[in-house]
Amino acid sequence: MAQSLLKLCLIFSLLCFASAQLRRNFYAQTCPNVEAIVRDAVGRKLRQTFTTASGTLRLFFHDCFVQGCDASVILVSTPNNKAEKDSPDDITLPGDAFDTVIKAKAAIDAIPQCRFKVSCADVLAIAARDVVAMTGGPFFEVELGRRDGRVSRESDVHGHLPLPEFKLDQLVSMFASHGLTLEDMVALSGGHTIGFSHCNRFTNRLFDYSRRFPVDPSMNATYVKQLQVQCPRNVDPNIAVGMDSVTPFAFDNQYFKNLLQGKGMFTSDQVLYTDPRSRKIVELFARNNEAFNVAFANAMTKLGRVGVKTGNEGEIRRDCALVN
Numbered sequence: 001m002a003q004s005l006l007k008l009c010l011i012f013s014l015l016c017f018a019s020a021q022l023r024r025n026f027y028a029q030t031c032p033n034v035e036a037i038v039r040d041a042v043g044r045k046l047r048q049t050f051t052t053a054s055g056t057l058r059l060f061f062h063d064c065f066v067q068g069c070d071a072s073v074i075l076v077s078t079p080n081n082k083a084e085k086d087s088p089d090d091i092t093l094p095g096d097a098f099d100t101v102i103k104a105k106a107a108i109d110a111i112p113q114c115r116f117k118v119s120c121a122d123v124l125a126i127a128a129r130d131v132v133a134m135t136g137g138p139f140f141e142v143e144l145g146r147r148d149g150r151v152s153r154e155s156d157v158h159g160h161l162p163l164p165e166f167k168l169d170q171l172v173s174m175f176a177s178h179g180l181t182l183e184d185m186v187a188l189s190g191g192h193t194i195g196f197s198h199c200n201r202f203t204n205r206l207f208d209y210s211r212r213f214p215v216d217p218s219m220n221a222t223y224v225k226q227l228q229v230q231c232p233r234n235v236d237p238n239i240a241v242g243m244d245s246v247t248p249f250a251f252d253n254q255y256f257k258n259l260l261q262g263k264g265m266f267t268s269d270q271v272l273y274t275d276p277r278s279r280k281i282v283e284l285f286a287r288n289n290e291a292f293n294v295a296f297a298n299a300m301t302k303l304g305r306v307g308v309k310t311g312n313e314g315e316i317r318r319d320c321a322l323v324n
């Protein structure tokens with residue numbers, strides 16, 4: 001398959017230029033140590049604050065689903081343009097996640113050979129891979145060669161990111177629109193094995209859920225009580241709770257074990273188990289951490305290809321927060 005594609009490319013070289021691909025050793029000539037440099041910067045930042053890990057993983061996901069993986073989510077608003085990061089869907093992306101990319105980029109650009117050669121989009125992709133491995137998840141090779149976008153619009157965000165109230169059909173169709181399968185979607189949802197959510201994203205399930213049910217009936221009653229204590233009515237809006245209530249700092253398959261017990265934080269989490277179409281996948285990942293790791297690594301690689309700009313498209317940003 002790959003070989004015949006290569007032959008096609010040789011014959012129709014124009015066609016293949018237009019759809020240039022990412023590849024593993026993209027910076028072999030221009031910045032051979034880029035991955036080690038990023039790993040050091042991410043590791044240093046992670047030792048200071050855990051949100052480096054969960055925030056950076058979520059930042060990568062939000063970047064890829066809006067305008068493709070082009071670091072458009074990192075651009076700041078200007079007097080004439082409200083940027084993605086200032087949309088309500090992105091407003092809780094932690095500052096530490098942006099800072100991780102900025103710090104890693106600065107470490108790269110401090111090396112004369114590498115200066116202004118590596119895109120912010122690639123730095124984010126490498127950092128997202130690294131935080132998964134550093135918190136106990138799988139290590140995988142990351143494809144590189146993304147170019148940075150020059151457009152970041154607040155109005156592009158809403159409707160392009162999944163909401164915690166989503167049911168399976170909505171999740172499936174949004175992920176499918178980016179070439180991601182049901183299994184990819186379930187595996188990527190396992191990203192919620194690390195990190196935190198603010199109370200307001202799920203309290204609808206705890207109080208006055210519906211006319212028939214005061215609380216969401218798909219939730220474990222013990223878990224409901226626990227969350228009602230952590231997130232009472234009129235809770236301080238800054239309070240955030242571990243999404244994997246057992247091991248929120250470890251990238252493991254506990255997220256899926258929790259779903260089996262009705263301990264998914266969002267409707268979009270729990271529905272993966274309650275809907276028979278995805279239940280088998282949840283059960284597999286819950287009993288087999290290796291199957292989850294393999295599926296997650298594969299799905300992250302596919303996520304990293306979504307809408308990428310390559311070749312002469314976009315630019316290599318000097319400052320990740322500003323277009324050149």
Ligand code: HEM
Pocket residue numbers: 051053054055057058061092093094162163164165166171188189191192194195196197198199201266268
């Ligand atoms: C499937 C649909 C998804 C929905 C509905 C969803 C929704 C959410 C929500 C509401 C939060 C809480 C944000 C806050 O209150 O600060 C969150 C956090 C998070 N999400 Fe997702 N998400 C989804 C998929 C993903 C994917 C695919 C990834 C990455 C692979 C991911 C990684 C994360 C991480 C790591 C956090 C924690 C961030 C932190 O600790 O600051 N999510 N998500």
Ligand SMILES: *[C@@H]1O[C@H](CO)[C@@H](O)[C@H](O)[C@H]1NC(C)=O
Pocket residue numbers: 220221222223260261262
């Ligand atoms: C609900 O959670 C409790 C306590 O963690 C657990 O013992 C129980 O098995 C769970 N219930 C269901 C239906 O999974």
